[in-house]
Amino acid sequence: MAWTAHTIIQNGKAIPFEDAKVHALSVGLAYGAAVFEGIRAYMNPSTKRLSVFRLEEHLARLDQGMKFMRFDSPPSRDALRQGVLDSIRANAPDDDCYIRLQVHIEARGNQSTTGPVGWVCAAIPRERSTKRESGIAACVSSWTRIADNTMPARIKATANYHAGRIATLQARADGYDMPILLTRDGKVSETAAACLFLVRDGVVITPTRDSDILESVTRDTVLALAAEHGLPVQERRADRTELYVSDEVFLCGTGQELAPITSVDRLPVGDGKPGPITMRLQQAYESVVRGTTDAHAAWRTPVA
Ligand SMILES: Cc1ncc(COP(=O)(O)O)c(C=O)c1O
Incomplete structure (x- = not known):
């Protein structure tokens, strides 16, 4: 795993990895109002090309999660799909990636706050378990x-x-x-x-x-x-x-x-x-x- 992640996608924009931030009192953090997917992209040993495994199924489950959480104006499936692909491409990994796609309430508020929501997508290297x-x-x-x-x-x-x-x-x-x-x-x-x-x-x-x-x-x-x-x-x-x-x-x-x-x-x-x-x-x-x-x-x- 030679590569490191330098770029992350937050709310559709590519920014430096360390700059992805939410307020410490955001409802996503304060009340755990967040849903996410862990996704992997694997490299084919012959073509050296990466492909994301079962991306559509992960996006579909995330949609169910956002519905269940009653999020206001959740990001579209197309925007999230693009975010996943952009998070990988922006880092030009030369090996497999683990992708964390997370949608959370960015606003401050209380237990019944349902938005505005924000999202982040990070492609990072991840060792495989021995x-x-x-x-x-x-x-x-x-x-x-x-x-x-x-x-x-x-x-x-x-x-x-x-x-x-x-x-x-x-x-x-x-x-x-x-x-x-x-x-x-x-x-x-x-x-x-x-x-x-x-x-x-x-x-x-x-x-x-x-x-x-x-x-x-x-x-x-x-x-x-x-x-x-x-x-x-x-x-x-x-x-x-x-x-x-x-x-x-x-x-x-x-x-x-x-x-x-x-x-x-x-x-x-x-x-x-x-x-x-x-x-x-x-x-x-x-x-x-x-x-x-x-x-x-x-x-x-x-x-x-
Ligand atoms: C609690 C829990 N169960 C099951 C799974 C397996 O789910 P999936 O195969 O969709 O990654 C995960 C995530 O990997 C998990 O966090």
């Missing part, structure tokens, strides 16, 4: 996942990350890499920043959309890839104890990508090594995000 190869030691958190009738779990709101953050800090303090959160009724939900899959007897299983998950773009990608690889897939509620008896467990998300979980609560998953189905799907994911396969060309938006 745990993608070695595997993750997870624990089941004593914190439960935010419930749909308390916080909007399926909306990518910045405030939701308070819950994931305290669970992560607890897991780290206890010596684990990351927490797995259960729903309030004790079913498997997701990790603090990624969705979960279990593999049992060759069947690829992921908790349903009503398990208080973020409706993840990567989860959708993995479901499609698994089916294309002839693997039986099931979206269903999953018990906590299934985490201990599964042959494989893995997580997936834009930031975390697709990575094996090799132990849960110090019990090895399967034989404690990254499993074959996980690694096959990881490889398939890598091909589709980078465009080393022609399949799913519509998922890749060229940057140039």
Whole structure:
């Protein structure tokens, strides 16, 4: 990762990276009134060209978030799409990028303030986790996942990350890499920043959309890839104890990508090594995000 980000897009304008500012009392900061997307652009190893992975799906989810937040005059999808592409082009990266696209209330006000809103888009370098190869030691958190009738779990709101953050800090303090959160009724939900899959007897299983998950773009990608690889897939509620008896467990998300979980609560998953189905799907994911396969060309938006 040789490149650094020097330019950021704020409200449609390219400005020096360090100059992107909001007031300290803005409602976005004071009350967490913000929604965002984490997006990745991957470089094709042959063409050396970048493409943004599933940009339209990320923009669609952000639209849902802005609607849910009742934002006044939210930025248009076209403006945000342009912002994503501009944030990459302005920095001329020579490697993969991670893109944070955030829409927040810029005004000062109170809990019921709905605008004016502002937005920012940053393309930055981001190291890939080495745990993608070695595997993750997870624990089941004593914190439960935010419930749909308390916080909007399926909306990518910045405030939701308070819950994931305290669970992560607890897991780290206890010596684990990351927490797995259960729903309030004790079913498997997701990790603090990624969705979960279990593999049992060759069947690829992921908790349903009503398990208080973020409706993840990567989860959708993995479901499609698994089916294309002839693997039986099931979206269903999953018990906590299934985490201990599964042959494989893995997580997936834009930031975390697709990575094996090799132990849960110090019990090895399967034989404690990254499993074959996980690694096959990881490889398939890598091909589709980078465009080393022609399949799913519509998922890749060229940057140039
Ligand atoms: C809480 C949470 N769940 C799931 C995911 C995965 O979502 P996506 O695949 O859309 O990035 C993320 C983000 O990566 C997340 O923050």
